[in-house]
Amino acid sequence: MNGTRDFIYIHALWAIKDDQSLLPLSIRKVLFTFIQKEAVANGIQLLAINGPADHVHCLFKLMPFQHVSGIVKQLKETTAEWLNNNKLLQHPFEWDEAFAVYSVSPTTIDKATDYIVKQEQYHATKTLAQELEAFDKMNAHL
Helix, strand or coil, X not given: CCHHHCCEEEEEEEEEHHHCCCCCHHHHHXXXXXXXXXXXXXXXXXXXXXXXXXXXXXXXXXXXXXXXXXXXXXXXXXXXHHHHHCCCCCCCCCEEEEEEEEXXXXXXXXXXXXHHHCHXXXXXXXXXXXXXXXXXXXXXXX
8 A cells, every 4th residue: 555645633732831821812813823834834734723712722634754742842832932932922921741632533524623613612611621531531432
């Protein structure tokens, strides 16, 4: 089989240090555009991005040679530096060191994309901790 067809879908999320809600919608819109441009510039296929004021969700389509931990680390470092250098926030910005990643079946890409697009609605009633707990429960049964 030709290796150029090998890929994996990954749903990644990471939060602001100390779970602070520092990203108003106006900043998130600019930030998400910046992340999309960074992904393209680095050969990363970013299929969906969104999030509430305290964390970010991304859906990636990765090739076998791409390492999700390196990609997330790179995007976190680049975006924190960009936010701080451009003084878009009143205080120094820092992402939490931790992040979560989940593989996504090709048959559920639309469902994962829809979930990411609707983050504001989802977090109107649930916290990040509740969201991660639901992911953990869902993945414990696999």
